[in-house]
Amino acid sequence: MKKSVPTIRDVAAAAGVSTATVSKFVNGAQRFSPPVEDTIKRVIAELGYRSNPLAQSMITGRTKTVGLSILDITNPHFTSIVKGANRVAQAHGYTVLLVDTEENPERERPLLEALSRRVDGMIVFSRMQEKDIGWLTEMDRPLVFFGRLSQLELPTVASDDHRGAYMLTRHLITQGHRRIAYLGFSKSRRDEERMGGIKECLAAHGLELCVYDGSAPSAIEGERMCSSIMLGAEHPEALICYNDLMALGFMKAAQTLGFRLPADISVAGFDNIQFGNYTSPALTTVDLQSERMGVAAMEKLLATIDGTPTDRLTRIEPQLILRASTANRN
Amino acid sequence: MKKSVPTIRDVAAAAGVSTATVSKFVNGAQRFSPPVEDTIKRVIAELGYRSNPLAQSMITGRTKTVGLSILDITNPHFTSIVKGANRVAQAHGYTVLLVDTEENPERERPLLEALSRRVDGMIVFSRMQEKDIGWLTEMDRPLVFFGRLSQLELPTVASDDHRGAYMLTRHLITQGHRRIAYLGFSKSRRDEERMGGIKECLAAHGLELCVYDGSAPSAIEGERMCSSIMLGAEHPEALICYNDLMALGFMKAAQTLGFRLPADISVAGFDNIQFGNYTSPALTTVDLQSERMGVAAMEKLLATIDGTPTDRLTRIEPQLILRASTANRN
DNA sequence: TTGAAAGCGCTAACAA
DNA sequence: TTGTTAGCGCTTTCAA
Numbered sequence: 276m277k278k279s280v281p282t283i284r285d286v287a288a289a290a291g292v293s294t295a296t297v298s299k300f301v302n303g304a305q306r307f308s309p310p311v312e313d314t315i316k317r318v319i320a321e322l323g324y325r326s327n328p329l330a331q332s333m334i335t336g337r338t339k340t341v342g343l344s345i346l347d348i349t350n351p352h353f354t355s356i357v358k359g360a361n362r363v364a365q366a367h368g369y370t371v372l373l374v375d376t377e378e379n380p381e382r383e384r385p386l387l388e389a390l391s392r393r394v395d396g397m398i399v400f401s402r403m404q405e406k407d408i409g410w411l412t413e414m415d416r417p418l419v420f421f422g423r424l425s426q427l428e429l430p431t432v433a434s435d436d437h438r439g440a441y442m443l444t445r446h447l448i449t450q451g452h453r454r455i456a457y458l459g460f461s462k463s464r465r466d467e468e469r470m471g472g473i474k475e476c477l478a479a480h481g482l483e484l485c486v487y488d489g490s491a492p493s494a495i496e497g498e499r500m501c502s503s504i505m506l507g508a509e510h511p512e513a514l515i516c517y518n519d520l521m522a523l524g525f526m527k528a529a530q531t532l533g534f535r536l537p538a539d540i541s542v543a544g545f546d547n548i549q550f551g552n553y554t555s556p557a558l559t560t561v562d563l564q565s566e567r568m569g570v571a572a573m574e575k576l577l578a579t580i581d582g583t584p585t586d587r588l589t590r591i592e593p594q595l596i597l598r599a600s601t602a603n604r605n
Numbered sequence: 606m607k608k609s610v611p612t613i614r615d616v617a618a619a620a621g622v623s624t625a626t627v628s629k630f631v632n633g634a635q636r637f638s639p640p641v642e643d644t645i646k647r648v649i650a651e652l653g654y655r656s657n658p659l660a661q662s663m664i665t666g667r668t669k670t671v672g673l674s675i676l677d678i679t680n681p682h683f684t685s686i687v688k689g690a691n692r693v694a695q696a697h698g699y700t701v702l703l704v705d706t707e708e709n710p711e712r713e714r715p716l717l718e719a720l721s722r723r724v725d726g727m728i729v730f731s732r733m734q735e736k737d738i739g740w741l742t743e744m745d746r747p748l749v750f751f752g753r754l755s756q757l758e759l760p761t762v763a764s765d766d767h768r769g770a771y772m773l774t775r776h777l778i779t780q781g782h783r784r785i786a787y788l789g790f791s792k793s794r795r796d797e798e799r800m801g802g803i804k805e806c807l808a809a810h811g812l813e814l815c816v817y818d819g820s821a822p823s824a825i826e827g828e829r830m831c832s833s834i835m836l837g838a839e840h841p842e843a844l845i846c847y848n849d850l851m852a853l854g855f856m857k858a859a860q861t862l863g864f865r866l867p868a869d870i871s872v873a874g875f876d877n878i879q880f881g882n883y884t885s886p887a888l889t890t891v892d893l894q895s896e897r898m899g900v901a902a903m904e905k906l907l908a909t910i911d912g913t914p915t916d917r918l919t920r921i922e923p924q925l926i927l928r929a930s931t932a933n934r935n
Numbered sequence: 936t937t938g939a940a941a942g943c944g945c946t947a948a949c950a951a
Numbered sequence: 952t953t954g955t956t957a958g959c960g961c962t963t964t965c966a967a
Binding site (some may be wrong): 283302329330497 | 959960961962965
């Protein structure tokens, strides 16, 4: 009595037909005479047969699985992306294989190479320099990339960070802020875009930007940077953070230092993570539409897999979300 | 000129050796004479050969991939678990295949069945009733389960929710709270344990528990439930929430209704998600050690896969984290 | 409508 | 040290 899982051959033998027949029937590739179909159906149920996706994939070359590589699963921005991507994949019968590169550019390549052979396509969020990702294109797998690329011709989904930053800055200026600072994260490709948007808007009003650079896009880092930002000769009237996590950390540390928000300083971030809603004051932010980005990326990937042509670049418009962390400076 | 990816046969032919030789060499299963090794190495580089993990897995029966099924990727409790599990898997050369069942018990079964054939083992967080998960054991794959089970004999990692709840309640009583309420989530298996711990402690002090039941373990739901909890004839002096997300939502809504925290009501949750640190007041919580749970589960799973015996149950001790959302009632 | 047979890319005895 | 050979579980012509 062999305990192991039944194969298509076991089914074929028990049903008195050929494996080819079973295969075609299981995949709905062909209809058979009622008696044959009934027997097969019965035997499958009896044996508890289920096809081996590995063997199936090896032959067909399709795995019905897509890879999604993100930078940090504990950042709500990325989990929202996953949420959106997951929903679309699910609806199309695909399983998402998630890889968390943990903000470590060196880990990306081996992880993605291992992943690439197991999936029909991949969506990649990368911290690598553009010059270092040429190999991605050589993996002969459909691929969608997050974020603007200047050289590479990859299908891409990107938020308009420049515009989002401009909108936010414009609003801060309207509120009467003049000394505006940026707590950035220069390791990210998007940092430049955001800073560019801010600077452009400030320049248009004859203002200059004071820039601080964080070493991680996290709340902890926001906390850490707070003292050097707030305890100089003259602290900024408004601070734009690279993302909401940093803003959250900064706000907490600033309050601990005795500053009142937004009276002493206005604070804003990017991403519109749900937790920006639960701080006091609630966080003003630029909603980059994370979930929608995930949806768009997965739709683009599945289209590419199916061979349906799509635009190379999908741009998602950001939305400014005003909350209490920014206020008029009168 | 065939554009397709090179197989082991291409390498063998080009190197003038047998496929077996290439296979063994690639897998480091055996050493060969220097000239042979050099040629193979060179040819592999030239052709850009990389072995097909699918074919490999089909034969060896091992995929070097493990599945991890969670209830909601946007809940930081689960992302911490993933973080811990991921780290361990990575260190052992395994890739984690993540599945988000989105708090939908019906989706679990098909998702897990599809997953089970592609991985060497699985870690499962389930919202299903214990009576409905017997099939899990029949999937002939190593499996680790999160949460206490009463009947099933599965390897399990669980936090001591009962004790955590007891500790928290005890502290609240010490702080002088008498009218204590619980905002639960009865769909979760852990809800009972938490409520049990609270009740036991209250009973020991001759107190009774007032219970509200939420329909989702989310911040939104916490917000929604707030008015019915706070705007009755007499509102509780302290509220324990099923998790931090609900607590966050509740706190925000309560403050919006004009209540001062913790002066009017103390609030506490479970999980110690990082965002409990960034609210005002910061959230008192029971740290269930999410990341450690992920680590423990993955270690247990990999041990099971390797055939190393482990204890059936790993229990993780919770820690009470006191912050400003709970205060003395004098 | 059904089946025989030839693989998919790789590994694992077993030989040489 | 190296090669031969027989599959893993499945799909897919092609023939019956």
